[in-house]
Amino acid sequence: MPRSHPPTLLKLAERTLREECGLARGDRILVAVSGGPDSMALLHVLSRLGPRLGLELFAHGVDHGLRPEAAAELDLAAARAQALGIRFDRTRVHVETGGNLQARARRVRFEALERAAGAAGGALIATAHHADDRAETVMIRLLGGSGPRGLAVLPPRSGSLIRPIIRARRADILAHLARHRIDHALDPSNQDRRFLRVRVRLELMPMLEALSPRIVAHLTALADQIGDDGPPLVRDEAGEPLLMSRAHVEQLRRAQRLGLIGARVRLPGGRELRIDPRTREPVLGGSRRSGGGRGGGGESHGGG
Numbered sequence: 001m002p003r004s005h006p007p008t009l010l011k012l013a014e015r016t017l018r019e020e021c022g023l024a025r026g027d028r029i030l031v032a033v034s035g036g037p038d039s040m041a042l043l044h045v046l047s048r049l050g051p052r053l054g055l056e057l058f059a060h061g062v063d064h065g066l067r068p069e070a071a072a073e074l075d076l077a078a079a080r081a082q083a084l085g086i087r088f089d090r091t092r093v094h095v096e097t098g099g100n101l102q103a104r105a106r107r108v109r110f111e112a113l114e115r116a117a118g119a120a121g122g123a124l125i126a127t128a129h130h131a132d133d134r135a136e137t138v139m140i141r142l143l144g145g146s147g148p149r150g151l152a153v154l155p156p157r158s159g160s161l162i163r164p165i166i167r168a169r170r171a172d173i174l175a176h177l178a179r180h181r182i183d184h185a186l187d188p189s190n191q192d193r194r195f196l197r198v199r200v201r202l203e204l205m206p207m208l209e210a211l212s213p214r215i216v217a218h219l220t221a222l223a224d225q226i227g228d229d230g231p232p233l234v235r236d237e238a239g240e241p242l243l244m245s246r247a248h249v250e251q252l253r254r255a256q257r258l259g260l261i262g263a264r265v266r267l268p269g270g271r272e273l274r275i276d277p278r279t280r281e282p283v284l285g286g287s288r289r290s291g292g293g294r295g296g297g298g299e300s301h302g303g304g
Contacts, residue, residue, distance in 0.1 A: 009176040013045045013164040017053060019254070020156035021164065025054030028123035029162070032113055033059045033081065033088070035073030035185040038128035040080060041173045042165055044182055046126065047084040049164075058123060060116045061090040062109045066101075073185040080182070091116060102195055117160065129154050129163045132170040135219040136200050139208075143196070152227035169216065217245060224249045234273060234282050242284065248273070252282055 007015070017023055031046055033039040043059060050057045059081040061074040074090050081088035091112040095105050110125075117123040134154040141150050156166050165173065177184060193199050208215045221244060234242045244252070248265055255263040255275050265273040265282070273282045 009041060009165060009168050009172045010045055010048060012168045012172065014049055016156050016167050017049065017164050021162045022157055023053065023055065026056070028056045028058065028121055029126050030113065030117045030120050030123040031057060031059045031126045032128070033061050033077040035061070035077040036187055037177055037184040038130060038173055040077065040182050040184040041176050042126065042128040043080060043084065043086070044180060046164065047086060057086050058120050059086050059088040060113060061088070062112045063090060063092040064095050064105050064109065065092060066095060066105065076183060076185055089116065102197065124160050124162050126162050126164055128165060130165050130168050130170060130173060131216055131220050134166060134223055135216040136197060136205060138219045138223055139200050139204060140196060148226055151223055153223050155227050221245055221249055234284055236284060
C-alpha cells in the first residue's frame with residue numbers, strides 16, 4: 001500500500017485548533033501579522049479555517065520602528081488581509097536602545113497586541129510560532145542554564161495566546177506559501193548572527209539534525225511533556241521519565257481527553273501505554289501479546 005502524503009499546513013492547524021487550543025464557536029481571534037512568511041501563512045490558513053470553526057478574525061501588525069522596511073512589510077500584510085476579507089490594523093511602538101534587543105522588541109510587541117486584542121472585544125491572540133521555533137527556544141533555554149520547567153516553551157495555548165501552526169515545520173509553511181502563491185517579506189535580521197537565536201537556527205540546529213534527523217520532534221516532545229498542559233509524567237521500568245515522540249503524546253492526549261479507558265498507545269520495542277480504568281492515568285506495560293487479551297478498550301490512534 002503506498003504511503004499517504006504528510007498532512008498539509010491547513011490540516012495541521014485545524015487539528016491543533018480543534019484539539020489543543022480550547023476554542024469555542026464565536027471566539028474572536030487577533031492574528032499577529034508582520035508580513036513575514038510564517039505570519040502570512042498563518043493569516044491565509046486562518047482565513048480558510050475561521051468560517052469552518054465559527055471564528056471571528058482580525059489581523060494586527062506592529063511596527064517596532066527599528067527598520068525602515070517594516071512599514072512596507074505591514075502594507076503587504078494589510079493588502080493580503082483586505083483580499084481575504086479580514087480587518088487589519090497596525091500599531092507603531094518604540095523600543096528603547098540597549099542590550100537584548102530582540103527580547104525587548106518581543107515584549108513591546110506583545111504588549112501592543114494585548115491592547116489591540118482588548119480593543120477587539122477580548123480576542124485571543126494567534127501567533128505564527130512553529131515547531132522549529134519551539135525547538136530553537138528549548139535549545140536557547142538549555143544554553144542559558146534553564147531548569148526543566150523552563151523548557152516547557154511555546155505550547156499550543158497559554159492563556160489568551162494560541163499558536164495554531166506550532167505542530168508544523170518550517171518546510172510545511174514554505175510549501176504552503178509556494179502552493180498558494182502568497183507574497184511575503186523577508187526580515188534581514190533573521191540572518192544576523194549577532195543574535196543568539198539566529199546562530200542557534202543557522203549553526204546549531206543543522207548540526208544537531210545531521211546527528212539526529214528527528215531532533216526537532218524530540219525537543220518539541222520534551223517541551224510537551226514538561227509543560228503544564230502536557231500528559232502526566234510516565235516512568236519506564238528503571239524509574240526514569242519516559243520520552244515519547246510527538247505522535248505518541250498526541251495519541252495519549254486524545255485517549256485521555258475522550259475518556260478511552262483501556263485504550264493503548266503502542267511504543268517502540270513492543271511496549272505500550274494503557275489508560276488505567278481505575279485511575280484514568282497512563283501506565284506502561286508490556287506488548288499487547290503479553291498483556292492478556294484485548295483489555296476492554298480500543299487502541300488509540302494518531303492522525304486527524
